[in-house]
Amino acid sequence: MSETKHLTSRAQEALERWEQETLQPVLRKRPESKERFETVSLDSVERLYTPVDTEEIDYEQDTSFPGEFPYTRGIHPTGYRGKLWTMRQFAGFGTPEETNARFKYLMAQGQTGLSVAYDLPTLMGYDADSQLSEGEVGKCGVAVSSLADMETLFDGIPLESVTVSQTINAPASVLLAMYLVVAEKQGADWKKISGTLQNDILKEYIAQKEWIYPIRPAMKLVVDTFEFCTKYVPKYNPISVSGYHIREAGATALQELAFTLRDGIEYVQWGVDAGLNVDEFVPRISFFFNAHNDFFEEIAKYRAARRIWSRVMRERFNARDPRTMQLRFHTQTAGVSLTVQQPLNNIVRVAIQALAGVLGGTNSLHTDAYDEALALPTDEAALIALRTQQIIAEETGVVNTIDPLGGSYFLESLTKKMEDGALDYFAKIDAMGGMVEAIEKGYPQREIQESAYQYQKAVERNEQIIVGVNKYRIEDEKQMSVLVIDEAVRDRQVEKLQGVRARRDEGAVANALEKLKRAAQAGDNTMPATIEAVRAYATLGEICSALRDVYGIYEEPAF
Amino acid sequence: MSERKIRVLVAKPGLDGHDRGAKVIARALRDAGMEVIYTGLRQTPEMIAAAALQEDVDAVGISILSGAHNTLCPRIVGLLRERGMDDCLVLVGGIIPQEDVPRLKEQGIAQVFLPGTSTEDIVRFLRENVRPRV
Numbered sequence: 001m002s003e004t005k006h007l008t009s010r011a012q013e014a015l016e017r018w019e020q021e022t023l024q025p026v027l028r029k030r031p032e033s034k035e036r037f038e039t040v041s042l043d044s045v046e047r048l049y050t051p052v053d054t055e056e057i058d059y060e061q062d063t064s065f066p067g068e069f070p071y072t073r074g075i076h077p078t079g080y081r082g083k084l085w086t087m088r089q090f091a092g093f094g095t096p097e098e099t100n101a102r103f104k105y106l107m108a109q110g111q112t113g114l115s116v117a118y119d120l121p122t123l124m125g126y127d128a129d130s131q132l133s134e135g136e137v138g139k140c141g142v143a144v145s146s147l148a149d150m151e152t153l154f155d156g157i158p159l160e161s162v163t164v165s166q167t168i169n170a171p172a173s174v175l176l177a178m179y180l181v182v183a184e185k186q187g188a189d190w191k192k193i194s195g196t197l198q199n200d201i202l203k204e205y206i207a208q209k210e211w212i213y214p215i216r217p218a219m220k221l222v223v224d225t226f227e228f229c230t231k232y233v234p235k236y237n238p239i240s241v242s243g244y245h246i247r248e249a250g251a252t253a254l255q256e257l258a259f260t261l262r263d264g265i266e267y268v269q270w271g272v273d274a275g276l277n278v279d280e281f282v283p284r285i286s287f288f289f290n291a292h293n294d295f296f297e298e299i300a301k302y303r304a305a306r307r308i309w310s311r312v313m314r315e316r317f318n319a320r321d322p323r324t325m326q327l328r329f330h331t332q333t334a335g336v337s338l339t340v341q342q343p344l345n346n347i348v349r350v351a352i353q354a355l356a357g358v359l360g361g362t363n364s365l366h367t368d369a370y371d372e373a374l375a376l377p378t379d380e381a382a383l384i385a386l387r388t389q390q391i392i393a394e395e396t397g398v399v400n401t402i403d404p405l406g407g408s409y410f411l412e413s414l415t416k417k418m419e420d421g422a423l424d425y426f427a428k429i430d431a432m433g434g435m436v437e438a439i440e441k442g443y444p445q446r447e448i449q450e451s452a453y454q455y456q457k458a459v460e461r462n463e464q465i466i467v468g469v470n471k472y473r474i475e476d477e478k479q480m481s482v483l484v485i486d487e488a489v490r491d492r493q494v495e496k497l498q499g500v501r502a503r504r505d506e507g508a509v510a511n512a513l514e515k516l517k518r519a520a521q522a523g524d525n526t527m528p529a530t531i532e533a534v535r536a537y538a539t540l541g542e543i544c545s546a547l548r549d550v551y552g553i554y555e556e557p558a559f
Numbered sequence: 560m561s562e563r564k565i566r567v568l569v570a571k572p573g574l575d576g577h578d579r580g581a582k583v584i585a586r587a588l589r590d591a592g593m594e595v596i597y598t599g600l601r602q603t604p605e606m607i608a609a610a611a612l613q614e615d616v617d618a619v620g621i622s623i624l625s626g627a628h629n630t631l632c633p634r635i636v637g638l639l640r641e642r643g644m645d646d647c648l649v650l651v652g653g654i655i656p657q658e659d660v661p662r663l664k665e666q667g668i669a670q671v672f673l674p675g676t677s678t679e680d681i682v683r684f685l686r687e688n689v690r691p692r693v
Contacts, residue, residue, distance in 0.1 A: 120574035120625055132603075135630025136574050209576030209600055249579050336579075340674045373674055374656055375626070449582050456583050460677050469675045479657045485626065556599060 011051040023047075039297040041254035042417060049409035057412055062307070066402045070310040072303050072415065074361040075326040079402030080393075085357075086364035087389045088165060088330065092117030092142035093376045094489050096152035099142040103157060105379065111386055113364060114157070115165040117141035117376075118175070123210045125171040125544030128493035138489035140376070141167075145493065146539045148500045150178040151185070160188035165196040165240070165330070165364075170212040172199035173221050173527060174543050177534040180233065196237040196286055196330070199225060202263040202435055203242050205554070206444045207249035212544060215436055217551035221526060222267065223274045228527035230281045237286040239267060240330060246444075247290035248336045250452025253301045256290060257418055258425035259435075259444050261308055265426070266435040268317055282313065283323035289362075291353035292334040298353070299405060300414035302360025305329065308419055331357035332366040338373040342468035343480055346370035351388050358392055359405055365389055375482035442557060497539065504537040512536045513546045520550040565593045565689050566616040570607045571600050572635065575625035580652060584620060587678035593685070604631060608638035611647060617689040618648040618669075620681075628655055628663065636667035646690050652676065 067077030118141040121133035127145040168175045201218045229238040243260030310325035333353040367385040369377030432438045458464035512533035519529045652672035
């Protein structure tokens with residue numbers, strides 16, 4: 001200890017000497033380009049980081065070794081030397097047939113996991129033939145209204161061996177039920193299937209806004225999936241607690257980190273309150289973060305996330321199993337950072353953001369396609385996005401050693417600042433009574449709106465530069481061609497849906513829906529009844545409508 | 560007599576929940592001295608036209624990022640005209656491919672603002688194009 005202090009005071013003295021002898025003469029001749037340098041989340045970035053900035057960080061306590069508490073340097077003792085991250089490109093558009101073909105194409109190109117994007121009607125729990133679905137079917141993702149669509153979507157894709165991530169939230173329990181029934185029909189063993197359901201309803205109220213029911217019953221549905229999966233689908237991740245959308249809605253990196261982990265705490269608390277054992281269900285909670293432009297701050301965010309989560313699980317929830325304390329996460333590059341102007345520049349942005357995710361130790365990664373500021377990606381753009389990951393993995397050498405930036409004075413200091421900042425947010429949210437209460441008060445929503453507005457103003461004042469948008473512009477750019485979703489997708493989906501309704505046993509559907517309502521009213525686990533309804537080919541819209549009857553719908557308060 | 564403030568309805572039709580842009584623009588217009596009414600999410604064209612009439616707005620700003628603009632925009636314009644709001648400017652912003660812009664303009668959309676637009680450009684457009692009323 002005294003030796004450390006001695007070293008630090010020597011470092012401090014050396015720093016002061018450098019400032020006087022070497023730095024000051026240069027600054028007198030030529031001042032720096034700005035008075036203040038900042039990251040997205042922090043007010044100031046220092047000129048230089050030295051051992052003085054990391055003196056409070058204890059290597060064994062705070063940083064430690066990969067695979068050991070508090071996991072700052074990663075959860076695997078061999079990092080990417082043992083296993084690379086999963087290359088998991090988010091895809092989905094048009095009909096289930098079209099998306100099935102895209103999945104097979106991506107897998108043939110070396111992609112190692114699947115990730116389904118559903119269209120807006122599916123995300124909101126409406127069938128393709130609902131009046132509210134007009135103009136939206138198959139536009140932002142694939143249209144799935146019943147088990148029949150799910151069967152087509154995964155036709156020829158073995159669900160026991162391929163891991164599939166599904167971006168679905170408000171109606172997540174229904175899509176999980178469809179997925180499990182398709183797996184069962186393929187002959188897959190539920191005990192063996194792995195994959196991830198996004199199922200993060202809190203961030204919907206905070207940021208993405210694709211909700212159906214009021215918050216508390218919606219949280220109950222999430223807990224139902226935890227309970228069901230822990231028992232019957234033990235290798236499946238029933239939730240991916242997502243900062244991605246919080247960031248896209250305008251949050252800073254620090255707000256993304258803080259709100260996401262606080263959401264995670266809320267889910268764990270609800271699970272515990274429902275009688276679940278922390279060491280049984282928390283190991284299957286996964287996370288999902290954004291990778292934005294500010295390179296070092298993003299890497300610090302991922303490292304801080306692992307450290308905070310392990311400490312919270314051990315200290316707040318008395319977790320014993322190391323797996324409960326290991327934060328696993330998926331990363332996606334920042335869609336919001338992509339520009340319509342000079343779109344090929346997006347390939348460069350995505351590569352740098354993806355590299356941040358990898359240097360932060362992500363467990364899986366989606367790289368955005370360069371044309372996504374305008375539309376869903378074409379085959380060519382989707383391929384370049386996948387190739388970007390493959391180049392990072394195979395050519396750059398960053399995978400050869402674990403946490404290669406660990407020990408950087410700057411990065412370690414930033415990691416600590418992100419951790420401290422997140423804990424400050426936790427204290428505020430705890431004081432409000434928890435995340436559900438904070439959302440009801442509009443707190444995270446207002447914080448994000450404020451950050452989004454300040455960012456836009458900074459862009460308009462040219463303080464925040466976006467190449468090709470407010471600097472280095474090209475007038476009269478040629479437009480690129482984009483993927484267009486045919487309006488006829490809806491007609492085809494409606495026709496299929498009518499076929500499903502004509503073929504099924506209406507009595508079985510009515511019984512199953514009635515059973516589901518009773519389970520919801522009684523506060524029982526809704527998963528068994530949801531699975532029965534799905535098996536009878538009750539549609540997504542019918543199932544959500546039955547639950548709407550019981551739970552009501554969410555109305556966003558004005559703020 | 561003080562000049563009447565420009566009144567704008569910022570509207571989110573369709574199922575899309577991405578309201579970052581709509582909220583930033585609502586606040587920028589307010590900061591520029593306009594009166595702004597935000598509809599909230601998932602409004603049908605009928606609800607938007609009814610709100611525009613009730614609030615007696617000079618302009619409706621539609622925010623769409625989902626690709627449903629070709630279905631929803633002409634319907635909103637049509638309903639406004641049916642209600643006699645002939646001078647009400649209808650603007651659209653969001654993820655709109657360039658090739659859709661001429662058709663939207665033919666259908667009565669006064670201006671389409673693509674990604675990367677400065678809020679100052681939207682303020683300027685409204686000041687220059689809203690017809691002064693007594």
